[in-house]
Amino acid sequence: MPSSSASTTDAGKPTAASGGVQSLERAFDLLERMADAGGEVGLSELSASSGLPLPTIHRLMRTLVACGYVRQQANRRYALGPRLIRLGESASRLLGTWARPYLARLVDETGETANMALLDGDEVVYVAQVPSRHSMRMFTEVGRRVLPHSTGVGKALLAHLPGEEVRELLARTGMPAATERTITTPDRFLAALDEVRAAGYAVDDNEQEVGVRCLAVPIPGSPTAAAISISGPAGRVTESATDRIVPVLKEVAAALSAVLRNTAP
Structure with a gap:
């Protein structure tokens, strides 16, 4: 699910293109990219494939980890979490x-x-x-x-x-x-x-x-x-x-x- 274009980059704000919430769109996009990569990726890989800056990806991944949808491995890579x-x-x-x-x-x-x-x-x-x-x-x-x-x-x-x-x-x-x-x-x-x-x-x-x-x-x-x-x-x-x-x-x-x-x- 590619990220849609939007008039704002503030997390949680509606996007102009879809009327959705940009941070949610980006979070689900990252989860799908993780699944396509076999379930475990590094932040730099996600940044390269999604085009999002590392600070944005890091913030989204911290939220997903806190919710149990992603977990951070001992090698600092991220894996899909058991709550999924x-x-x-x-x-x-x-x-x-x-x-x-x-x-x-x-x-x-x-x-x-x-x-x-x-x-x-x-x-x-x-x-x-x-x-x-x-x-x-x-x-x-x-x-x-x-x-x-x-x-x-x-x-x-x-x-x-x-x-x-x-x-x-x-x-x-x-x-x-x-x-x-x-x-x-x-x-x-x-x-x-x-x-x-x-x-x-x-x-x-x-x-x-x-x-x-x-x-x-x-x-x-x-x-x-x-x-x-x-x-x-x-x-x-x-x-x-x-x-x-x-x-x-x-x-x-x-x-x-x-x-x-x-x-x-």
Whole structure:
């Protein structure tokens, strides 16, 4: 969230551009920059990335530390604080609530289980699901965390990241094989991401679980990296079914994107 231009630099005064409070805008901008940097940064790094002077950043960080949203490490760098966990958990629950009607539409139109997932650090976390009505159906527990390299949602979430960032993530997580079809090398995975970008959707073809096929698309313009998917038995989620399902996935993702982007006034 870039800082908006304003007619005053006094902390707590309304900004001319947005009618908001400049110090709040700057504080949230710093928190987002910290998250983008992996959760821990130095003041000079924040100053370089935000363009704000060091005294301003120091004042804002002191306030965030006092409130528990940031903590100062022994090495004098700053890290995201534990008080953010409660906010994040509540926001994830709300996100799942907003998503369920759209996932229910996916189930109605495709017949398969629908999921929504976020990229949280180096992992994919499932935040909402509506199950298929078929007696044979897929089930992924909400809150489950998986590595992105073996899932359709993981591919959809990573496809638009720079290749070097993807390689660094894979180096941190490793690429264990869940099945004999799992992609286990960075070069093959990056090639798969090229295919995702070209096709506009991602496929997990027996890579996370034998007999299961998953189709996924990112939610465009989402405030946080998010994707939706359908999953079902490979015998039902066939190539011909893919041609029918992918347009529905993209349409629902666009509708959900509009809702997520307009939740804030």
